[in-house]
Amino acid sequence: xxxxxxxxxxxxxxxxxxxxxxxxxxxxxxxxxxxxxxxxxxxxxxxxxxxxxxxxxxxxxxxxxxxxxxxxxxxxxxxxxxxxxxxxxxxxxxxxxxxxxxxxxxxxxxxxxxxxxxxxxxxxxxxxxxxxxxxxxxxxxxxxxxxxxxxxxxxxxxxxxxxxxxxxxxxxxxxxxxxxxxxxxxxxxxxxxxxxxxxxxxxxxxxxxxxxxxxxxxxxxxxxxxxxxxxxxxxxxxxxxxxxxxxxxxxxxxxxxxxxxxxxxxx
Amino acid sequence: xxxxxxxxxxxxxxxxxxxxxxxxxxxxxxxxxxxxxxxxxxxxxxxxxxxxxxxxxxxxxxxxxxxxxxxxxxxxxxxxxxxxxxxxxxxxxxxxxxxxxxxxxxxxxxxxxxxxxxxxxxxxxxxxxxxxxxxxxxxxxxxxxxxxxxxxxxxxxxxxxxxxxxxxxxxxxxxxxxxxxxxxxxxxxxxxxxxxxxxxxxxxxxxxxxxxxxxxxxxxxxxxxxxxxxxxxxxxxxxxxxxxxxxxxxxxxxxxxxxxxxxxxxxxxxxxxxxxxxxxxxxxxxxxxxxxxxxxxxxxxxxxxxxxxxxxxxxxxxxxxxxxxxxxxxxxxxxxxxxxxxxxxxxxxxxxxxxxxxxxxxxxxxxxxxxxxxxxxxxxxxxxxxxxxxxxxxxxxxxxxxxxxxxxxxxxxxxxxxxxxxxxxxxxxxxxxxxxxxxxxxxxxxxxxxxxxxxxxxxxxxxxxxxxxxxxxxxxxxxxxxxxxxxxxxxxxxxxxxxxxxxxxxxxxxxxxxxxxxxxxxxxxxxxxxxxxxxxxxxxxxxxxxxxxxxxxxxxxxxxxxxxxxxxxxxxxxxxxxxxxxxxxxxxxxxxxxxxxxxxxxxxxxxxxx
Numbered sequence: 035x036x037x038x039x040x041x042x043x044x045x046x047x048x049x050x051x052x053x054x055x056x057x058x059x060x061x062x063x064x065x066x067x068x069x070x071x072x073x074x075x076x077x078x079x080x081x082x083x084x085x086x087x088x089x090x091x092x093x094x095x096x097x098x099x100x101x102x103x104x105x106x107x108x109x110x111x112x113x114x115x116x117x118x119x120x121x122x123x124x125x126x127x128x129x130x131x132x133x134x135x136x137x138x139x140x141x142x143x144x145x146x147x148x149x150x151x152x153x154x155x156x157x158x159x160x161x162x163x164x165x166x167x168x169x170x171x172x173x174x175x176x177x178x179x180x181x182x183x184x185x186x187x188x189x190x191x192x193x194x195x196x197x198x199x200x201x202x203x204x205x206x207x208x209x210x211x212x213x214x215x216x217x218x219x220x221x222x223x224x225x226x227x228x229x230x231x232x233x234x235x236x237x238x239x240x241x242x243x244x245x246x247x248x249x250x251x252x253x254x255x256x257x258x259x260x261x262x263x264x265x266x267x268x269x270x271x272x273x274x275x276x277x278x279x280x281x282x283x284x285x286x287x288x289x290x291x292x293x294x295x296x297x298x299x300x301x
Numbered sequence: 302x303x304x305x306x307x308x309x310x311x312x313x314x315x316x317x318x319x320x321x322x323x324x325x326x327x328x329x330x331x332x333x334x335x336x337x338x339x340x341x342x343x344x345x346x347x348x349x350x351x352x353x354x355x356x357x358x359x360x361x362x363x364x365x366x367x368x369x370x371x372x373x374x375x376x377x378x379x380x381x382x383x384x385x386x387x388x389x390x391x392x393x394x395x396x397x398x399x400x401x402x403x404x405x406x407x408x409x410x411x412x413x414x415x416x417x418x419x420x421x422x423x424x425x426x427x428x429x430x431x432x433x434x435x436x437x438x439x440x441x442x443x444x445x446x447x448x449x450x451x452x453x454x455x456x457x458x459x460x461x462x463x464x465x466x467x468x469x470x471x472x473x474x475x476x477x478x479x480x481x482x483x484x485x486x487x488x489x490x491x492x493x494x495x496x497x498x499x500x501x502x503x504x505x506x507x508x509x510x511x512x513x514x515x516x517x518x519x520x521x522x523x524x525x526x527x528x529x530x531x532x533x534x535x536x537x538x539x540x541x542x543x544x545x546x547x548x549x550x551x552x553x554x555x556x557x558x559x560x561x562x563x564x565x566x567x568x569x570x571x572x573x574x575x576x577x578x579x580x581x582x583x584x585x586x587x588x589x590x591x592x593x594x595x596x597x598x599x600x601x602x603x604x605x606x607x608x609x610x611x612x613x614x615x616x617x618x619x620x621x622x623x624x625x626x627x628x629x630x631x632x633x634x635x636x637x638x639x640x641x642x643x644x645x646x647x648x649x650x651x652x653x654x655x656x657x658x659x660x661x662x663x664x665x666x667x668x669x670x671x672x673x674x675x676x677x678x679x680x681x682x683x684x685x686x687x688x689x690x691x692x693x694x695x696x697x698x699x700x701x702x703x704x705x706x707x708x709x710x711x712x713x714x715x716x717x718x719x720x721x722x723x724x725x726x727x728x729x730x731x732x733x734x735x736x737x738x739x740x741x742x743x744x745x746x747x748x749x750x751x752x753x754x755x756x757x758x759x760x761x762x763x764x765x766x767x768x769x770x771x772x773x774x775x776x777x778x779x780x781x782x783x784x785x786x787x788x789x790x791x792x793x794x795x796x797x798x799x800x801x802x803x804x805x806x807x808x809x810x811x812x813x814x815x816x817x818x819x820x821x822x823x824x825x826x827x828x829x830x831x832x833x834x835x836x837x838x839x840x841x842x843x844x845x846x847x848x849x850x851x852x853x854x855x856x857x858x859x860x861x862x863x864x865x866x867x868x869x870x871x872x873x874x875x876x877x878x879x880x881x882x883x884x885x886x887x888x889x890x891x892x893x894x895x896x897x898x899x900x901x902x903x904x905x906x907x908x909x910x911x
Contacts, residue, residue: 262392
């Protein structure tokens, strides 16, 4: 039976790596991998994911094969060698402490820049140090996304603000800053295709930023449990050309004037 | 003394206070309100195994909804529970399901089965003590679980819905009653229940620390302790220092809910058109306090398992544990670093990203001691004579699966990657590989391993291997594909993710996962049957059926009140398998070196009396 169990444990790296290869290389199965990335800053996240995947993959395969081989070779039913009476090896301990330590420290330092870009270095206005103002303010509440655009004057809180719910439009190829806040409980603003995720804490004002490079329609997902209707807190993100975006915004503005509708949550 | 012969010394029953037996009062003092650590350990074991069943069934409810959302739930649907929804579960019920699944599994199964059941049973036996340092405190720590069982259990039945704020209970959702209508009282009961679990664990940890420090047999120096005891010892330290924080935070949240304080609520917080709370607090404060305990708790949930696995692997490799001291240091390293990594649960929470960076570095470094442990386990089986017994198979699978769980942790330690995979099924895959494929499998192995000591009988090995094989296959079928779901961004805690275009095509994969999960739970019937049958009808065994070295195997099976029928004196560490000093391939800790007389009371001078 030792042979059988050894092979069972060998199947772990074989099937495990197999599944990842099949999904990542899309062999006979599509869309079971990182969804399409349309954010210029998102590439670095995907690259880092793949880098860690290769690195851990090597360790996974190596340790898996070592486990299999030791079980196969030292099965008491087959092995005639006497037990190796050793209590450890100082050299080995040093080697297998320092090598992973150096590797882990390398990953830690290597990714700091990507983290800072994503969460700490908000884009500035061209040619100045002034922070880029948000194009739109997203207010989350149970269970919808309320939107408020600054309008033509680009200042939030004026008469030409444009309001909307769950239907976010963004121009392509531009640095975009979105202000996010919550009216009630925790939510999380998750744009899978833009590799953006930020929990929204009531009482705090936060910002996310990105630069999309492809037109299309994508999902806005709430990724932090916010109550019974959490699953249906769905929004739609439309990325279009600047011209189309301007036309859409103007249309929204005009429709809004006519309807006198002013959603609560816009304060 | 040579204690390898079958335990012919008769021991009527574990914890035998009973002299003549028979009266109701004696039954209660022996089996119910017992002061004997072995009975208390078994009480913990039976209670937690029952809750394990409950937690597993709750998981099946979650899986049903994810595979076939909004369809009539089998069994539950026909009870009239969801009569208004035509037998399908409501989204409120779904939030209750995953909240309670995690609560039950963490607070009622993993933590108490490791520390409560195995800690209680094994610590005095493995260090050579006759009982715990504080038997009454020990009994209390078990009976404090019952209010928790009652409170959290009853919160389930509080109409119309149970607690539904997740096991992390993040405010404001958990602190504002209006935010989750219907779970008003349930959430309060839940908080009270967690407080009782906390007090119970506190009493346990104080007891374990005192016992391990003060009551070791002569010759049992700290570096002769088995890894199981090291795991329990470090765990007890973690509990003693981290748990008060959670207990206090739970109390603060309780007052936020009940008497209108505002620790975790921002100014004028309100939800669902309820009245605004005065607030003035900060929701993130709860997350910091919660994870300050609950991250060390992750190690509380694995260190004892690592210890037990080390003992089992060494025993069935018939070879000394590779790198005993590095193993001890890495357990201590995990515990030390474990206190400064809690922020990795909060990378995208809104916490200062600069702070996230420091937590990222410490989190990366905590992978190091885990890696060292894996290498040492591999070193242990290298060059051994491996016996593929059921406990060994479970322990090997712990190593194999812990590699997966450990490696997937590196993805989320990398903060930029965590932005994408946070709160997705990648995380779910990760912690199920560590906690189920890791700890729960180790616990299964430990049950098969120590069962002969607990009941004086063996469990059936063939059934055990079938149980292992099916669990192993179904478990990987259930959890491995969750990595792929996570890579697509499939979020946790969504009652119906399929109305998003991004995730709509993932249902077939979820159906497969659910079928595997049902198979995995069904497989446990084999275990339950084997366990119960063997308690009464398994073949009886002597003291040391596995030919192991550590001290508990020198006591009768099952040990009587006071544990040892001789004064144990310790001559060496617990891993002297294959030693050239003796003819047998094992060399018990109590066996005097060749040429030296066994002398009970004048053993090693470095030892401590008790």
